[in-house]
Amino acid sequence: MPEMTMREAIARSLREGLDGDSRVFLMGEDVGAYDGAYAVTRGFLADYGPERIRDTPIAESVLVGSAVGAAMAGLKPIVEIMTINFSLLAMDQIVNNAAKLRYMSNGQFSVPIVIRTVTGGGGQLGATHSQSFEGWFASVPGLKVAVPSTPYDALGLLRSALKDDNPIIYAEHAMLYGMRGEVPDEWYEVPFGQAAIRRPGSDVTIVAYSGTVRIALEAAETMASSKGREAEVIDMRTLRPLDLDTVIESVKKTNRAVVVEEAWSVGGFGAEIASAIQAQAFDHLDGPVARVGSLDVPVPYAQNLEAAVLPSSQRVVQAIEDTFGL
Amino acid sequence: MKVAPKLEKTQAVDYYSQMLLIRRFEEASARLYMQGKIKGFLHLYIGEEAIAVGSISTLSEQDYVITHYRDHGHALARGMDPKVIMAELFGKATGSSGGKGGSMHLFDASRNFMGGYAIVGGQLPIAVGLALAAKYRREDRTVLCFFGDGAVNEGEFHESMNLASVWQLPVIFMLENNLYGMGSYVERTHAGGKDIYHVADAYKIPAAQVDGMDVLAVREATEEALKRVRTGSGPVFIEAMTYRFRGHSMADPVAYRESSELDQWRKEDPIEKFKVVALREEFVTDDELQGIEAGVQATVEAAIRFAEESPEPELDTLHDNVYA
Incomplete structure (x- = not known):
């Protein structure tokens, strides 16, 4: 292709x-x-x-x-x-x-x-x-x-x-x-409101979109190679309409979820997704829904400071370990 | 008040009837608001009727009209049915937006009445876009965009004036300068003082100031503007000097201005002034005036009856038209 x-x-x-x-x-x-x-x-x-x-x-x-x-x-x-x-x-x-x-x-x-x-x-x-x-x-x-x-x-x-x-x-x-x-030459469309499973897994669901999909996939690699755990990575593709069905299905299978976004966690859209998971899959959860987003400061200029503020695969792996002990 | 040479009897009757309809419709609205039948914000146009009637009367059907939240007068002058407007004010299913818009958000696509906009200045960029569409499709359409003196200090006003001029778009910027942005006198808020039309110079937009209490003066200024705009030479700016006889909204106790100022402006009442001219020039007789008054009253009463008798919107319409 x-x-x-x-x-x-x-x-x-x-x-x-x-x-x-x-x-x-x-x-x-x-x-x-x-x-x-x-x-x-x-x-x-x-x-x-x-x-x-x-x-x-x-x-x-x-x-x-x-x-x-x-x-x-x-x-x-x-x-x-x-x-x-x-x-x-x-x-x-x-x-x-x-x-x-x-x-x-x-x-x-x-x-x-x-x-x-x-x-x-x-x-x-x-x-x-x-x-x-x-x-x-x-x-x-x-x-x-x-x-x-x-x-x-x-x-x-x-x-x-x-x-x-x-x-x-x-x-x-x-x-x-x-x-x-x-990208195929043949015509196709991606409909709004249809999330994609980027990597299948059974141990934890990582929900991501836009720039954080790459981070989620890196974290999943790390989970697999260093811990022998399989993370399922879901790319939301659109935030409105929001395909919660795909997320809930996954969480019912993995019993664990972490939502990763680049916006500030405080008041971030990830809270909406986390809330929906807890409302619709509460009985399936082995722990609270974890969240990873930007730290609660403006994004600084210096390379090391900026890197510390934005979400990273290390922080995703850490959140999974802290929340679920994986 | 001068009389334009072209004025015909039917036009004189028409202008008088329309201004009177706006006046009586809004007086009734104010009463109904006090009775609790109309809720939310209600901004009355009383005192400013000559501007809507004088300018909109010059337009063709294909032209666009867009305005601010003090929009009943423009809607009526554009020919919207008083019944559906009143029903909208009542929040009824038969209203122009099925009860979802309210007083500040009247729309009528069938008349190219593109709406009342309730964030000050928000309609100006849209007016530019309507004009852009007309030019893009090479259509002979003009956009008549109303706004108040309060909007002139918004960034959206300046962005819109600039782009309309840069792209030479067919917009008439119709400033209704009633001297107060809510409760703030124009000279306390606008660095250029109360004669705002000078601001158009900065954007190379031809501008004129006109007596907004004189329906014929407004008509004449708009006709002149239309001639220029229709040649494709870009926008025109008109400042119509006027005064609202009521508060900013029904919630306004009007503590910020002297009653003597209102008394002075009441002598300029656009309906009374035009009545004198129409009688003097023998466009109407006293009997005909009485007939017009009775007809207008009947129209307003029918609108109120229609609104009263109409059902509330069904709850299952709540989610309709969020998306196409």
Whole structure:
């Protein structure tokens, strides 16, 4: 099967969207002449022209809000917010307008927009450029949230997003753009709300998404090689809708669960998943649901400090040992 | 008040009737609010009717109208059925949003009435997007976007003015300057003072200030703006000077302004002023005015009856339309 990077997979899906539907256009800060801050849209301006590849001012609120308006009028905008940290400047448009217009108008209007944005830390970009807010958006009814961790999913989820008539937050992890993976030539889609079991196991379930899937798989390797324990790794793929069935099924088998996210544990989305496990599989649990997330501080700049704050496979292994004695 | 040369009798009757409908509809809403039949926030447009009627009357069906939370006047001027608006205020199943929107969130897709927005300034970026869609599809549509003086200090206002101008989009930015952002006088909150239209210069958007208590002046300014916008030369900014005769919302005791100021502005009542002109120019007779009043009253009473008699929304509609 052919391989490509996450960046190439996303670009391929964007091109498919542009090629297949004249209502689709791209908008964002430096998506055109600059080729995109993370080079996802390299060459797009030359191929599609300035009407469909639109460089905007650095003005996130009107960037998202104008996409909402264009969507209400029947177009299908794809917006790039350069990083999820900047989405805070567009919160009014995302949360108060995009998420609610269909409900408040009782179905008279829909807001079919895809908001692509870049999440996560690990690049020593400091406290304001290393955050993971996808969980915040996942708590808002009316939004859908995709958090791909492989090139295959990046393409398949974006294909589904482009067919969806709802506002979608599509969070790309900054450290995964260069990741290579198999992507078939044949058409496929990855539906929202369907988690994937990345590694089967019987001793403990590790729930992860986006950048933490890689960490979970490393932890599972360590569990297997140094402790002879088999961890089952579940990649949520989307946070809203949330496929709890796959998680509960797994926990019923392993009787142990740890939820790993890159956001701060305090108030993090992992708490929602942990709560659901305890509510729906309480009798199957051999211990409390463990959690691993970022430590309760802003993300620092220095390499060693940043590494200490973000979740790691060592911390996952440690949490499993501390909680379950494995 | 000047009379525009093109004014015809039917238009005069129309403007007067619409302004009176807004006034009586809202007076009734205020009573119903005091009776506890309308809940939540209720922001009245009383005193500002000339702006909605004068400007919206110039539009075509395909044009978009978008506004803020003080939206009953714009909705009525755009032709929304008073019954479904009143039912929405009552939170009834027959309301424009089935009772899910409320006073601040009126919508009518069939009239390109794109909604009332309750976060100050939040509708401005959407107006830009509606205009972008029109330009992208090469459609002859203009967006008429209402906002108040309070919105001018929001970042969203400046982002929207800038992008509409950079991309030369067909938007009429219609500022309803009623001098108070909730309880704060405009000169205490806006560095440029109360004549806000100068702010448009920074974005190279042509701007005009107009008497917002004069329905014909508003109509004329909007017609001028439409001519320019329809040539594809980008947005236009209109500042309509006005005054709300009631508080910011029904919860507002109006302690921040002198009653003498209100008395002064009441002399500019847009309905009374237009009535004088319409009589003087013989567009209407006293008898006809009485007939209009009776017709408007009947319409409002029918709307209230409809709202009273309509059922509450079914609980099983609760989850409808969260997603498409």
